[in-house]
Amino acid sequence: MSIDDTEHSLANLDSFGDVAAEDDAVLDYFLSTRAVDVVENGRSFLVLGRKGTGKTAIVRYFTEGRSTTISKSLSxxxxxxxxxxxxxxxxxxxxxxxxxxxxxxxxxxxxxxxxxxxxxxxxxxxxxxxxxxxxxxxxxxxxxxxxxxxxxxxxxxxxxxxxxxxxxxxxxxxxxxxxxxxxxxxxxxxxxxxxxxxxxxxxxxxxxxxxxxxxxxxxxxxxxxxxxxxxxxxxxxxxxxxxxxxxxxxxxxxxxxxxxxxxxxxxxxxxxxxxxAAFHLGWDKVSLIDLVNERIKAKLGDSAGWESIATPDLMRGSQSKWNHILARTFLRPRDVIQFLNIALSKSKARDEHPIRFTNQDIVDSRDEYSAYLKQELDDEIRQHWPHWDEALQACSALSTLTFDKEDFRREYDKRKSTSNAVPTDEALRLLHRFSVIGYERRSGYGGSSWAFQYTDPEAGWDNTATKFKVHLGLKEYAKLRETRQ
Ligand SMILES: Nc1ncnc2c1ncn2[C@@H]1O[C@H](COP(=O)(O)OP(=O)(O)O)[C@@H](O)[C@H]1O
Ligand SMILES: [Mg+2]
Known part of the structure; x- marks a missing residue:
């Protein structure tokens, strides 16, 4: 009996992989993307991306993987x-x-x-x-x-x-x-x-x-x-x-x-x-599910996929599990893999067969995931702004996901240490730059939406914005609740 004849169970999955390509068996389930093409045919010589978007994975593909180019990795x-x-x-x-x-x-x-x-x-x-x-x-x-x-x-x-x-x-x-x-x-x-x-x-x-x-x-x-x-x-x-x-x-x-x-x-x-000559690494809903499915297939067999390891029932607000997870990431492979690994450990605590992700597993993963996301942001933001924590604490003090500029100013000023040289307006701009917050953007006919850097890079920063929203992935870490309508 091949593995494909059995019902797929998370019990047979050790992990979704390591969150860093250096330690991940990424070449077993590498997803070739456009970035690989543009590097291979010499159209781009500068590959840009946030931490966890797959730079090292591409280098490993060229230097250790199936690529037939003459390549050398220089770390x-x-x-x-x-x-x-x-x-x-x-x-x-x-x-x-x-x-x-x-x-x-x-x-x-x-x-x-x-x-x-x-x-x-x-x-x-x-x-x-x-x-x-x-x-x-x-x-x-x-x-x-x-x-x-x-x-x-x-x-x-x-x-x-x-x-x-x-x-x-x-x-x-x-x-x-x-x-x-x-x-x-x-x-x-x-x-x-x-x-x-x-x-x-x-x-x-x-x-x-x-x-x-x-x-x-x-x-x-x-x-x-x-x-x-x-x-x-x-x-x-x-x-x-x-x-x-x-x-x-x-x-x-x-x-x-x-x-x-x-x-x-x-x-x-x-x-x-x-x-x-620059290529900006970017992922979306489709390419990220492809990436996850490659991993599931490599580990559970070709007939396995996201659908076979998660129950189909929707979460609160008629949201699919996948969308619920993605909304908590910066659309980076690293975040998705981390979330799934935490959910895996939650689901494996159950004694049942087959084990599949339940809505509760996803909900139960959020605390630990949120702490991870905060730490990731530390790695990125501290180099630019060592005291960014004080701004996040100001958000926490406001206790809701959405907040007004003037309320933020008040709480931030209270917490700002003397060695923190970043004033309120600059603080908000920086938080937006790293997608910690989005700002409210009004469209015609009274509609509005949240502009985050990672989903709307073209929108840029708006100096005049007055309403902001903290990224959902930080909700648990910062102890925020949904804003009442
Ligand atoms: N094209 C890809 N195919 C499969 N996995 C990928 C791909 N790109 C990135 N990953 C995975 O995403 C995670 C982060 O990638 P990594 O290369 O370490 O990011 P970066 O070097 O940009 O910080 C790793 O687990 C890596 O294996
Ligand atoms: Mg890297």
Whole structure:
């Protein structure tokens, strides 16, 4: 008897997966989305999304999954940002001060990637020699690329030159008066990339993809220096893609970045990049049920799906269980998986067969889920606003899901500590930016709706709004009740 002949029961489901792709068996039930297409065919090199929207999942698909591309994952978790900060290019503008060091890092990783395949050609020896001389092997760790104080170049390999003078090496450690680092590094990077492209052409390789992930790791606050370094990586990736594109090469560095961090970067081509080369990860009701069904099928068999593991009766207000859950998320896979895992543990406490989700399971999951959501928001918001808790406490004090601006002002002012520099109006704007609250938007003919950032990003912020609503996922944590009509 195959598993498909039995009635499906949650008793046979261990979990809906881990909430972070690093720890999840995501490749067993990966859902290929448009994001995968646009990265694969090189249309986007910047993938943006909130925490939990699937950035790392895509990286894992390209680097460990079924994708046939030549890809390498470059996680910046534990990256020595301080060492990188010292490789500042004093000859470049403030905003571009880290472009040359990132270009070099990309070049070295490309060299390592191309060498790791079974390639042959004149340049293979050059690149190998360069990597071995400087890093003791052909696979330097990301954290080691900029670490040497001096890069050496042997005579008969890569021959970068600056203004007609061939370089014998490049000092990475420089005095504060020296302005040459960028010039020399760029020359070296260009000669490495030329060699990479020549090898790729000689060996008929497809595009070479580098996936930069976890750029936000180890950050308690995003300072100016880190912002400049992130900008540097984005500009360097764009330049290298362009240059290689012009000569028919296919070099494709891809940067995966949390959208709240992207929102705070400022550089001259940002709009252009945003419109032409960025992809915003987004999920909806349909794609999220697809994602959940993939997991259920992988674990319970092909004939299983959401319908077979949940009772069909509706919840209060004639709402389906699925809609009830989704209304408590930010439409992120992470939230959905978390909610379902909590509900699973509730349902499994019952001694019955088969076990399916009941309405009560869903209701009983809300407390624990709400505490999770608050913690997720902490991870995102604290970096921008350490005292955001005080604003949430002000919401709690108002005790209903919906509230007026002036009431909020009163409660917030009472709680605002001296080190919290965010005034009321700015507090509301920030809460809206992270979808903690939505504002009331009036439409014609006396109707109104709640505009949340995650459902209505185009609506933006409205300075003049006076009525707000806290996100349903926080209702239990903040101990709020429905507003009486
Ligand atoms: N395309 C996908 N297919 C299947 N699961 C996904 C997909 N995208 C994201 N997930 C799941 O959603 C959760 C969050 O994804 P993750 O990649 O960790 O987000 P991020 O890196 O953006 O914070 C993980 O459990 C991950 O496995
Ligand atoms: Mg991630």
């Amino acid at each position: 910046l978790r534990g990256y020595p940002w301080n060492i990188h900060a010292q490789r500042i290019d004093r000859g470049a503008s403030d905003i571009e001060a880290y472009v040359s060091s990132w270009r070099f890092l990309i070049a070295v990783q490309l060299a390592s990637l191309v060498i790791s395949g079974n390639v042959s050609g004149r340049c293979a020896g050059f690149l190998k020699k360069f990597l071995e001389d400087n890093y003791g092997g052909t696979e330097p760790q990301l954290s080691d690329v900029l670490r040497p104080s001096r890069l050496t170049l042997s005579k008969f390999s890569l021959q970068p030159s600056v203004m007609g003078n061939q370089l014998g090496g490049v000092d990475l450690e420089r005095s504060t008066k020296d302005h040459q680092l960028g010039l020399e590094l760029n020359a070296l990077s260009t000669s490495i990339i030329d060699a990479v492209l020549e090898l790729a052409a000689d060996n008929n390789l497809g595009s070479l993809n580098l996936h930069f992930d976890e750029l936000d790791q180890g950050l308690s606050r995003i300072d100016d220096k880190r912002r400049k370094m992130l900008i540097g990586l984005i500009i360097a990736s764009r330049e290298i893609r362009r240059e290689s594109g012009k000569i028919g090469g296919k070099i494709n560095p891809v940067v995966y970045l949390r959208s709240d961090i992207w929102d705070e970067l400022q550089f001259s081509d940002k709009n252009k990049v945003s419109q032409t």
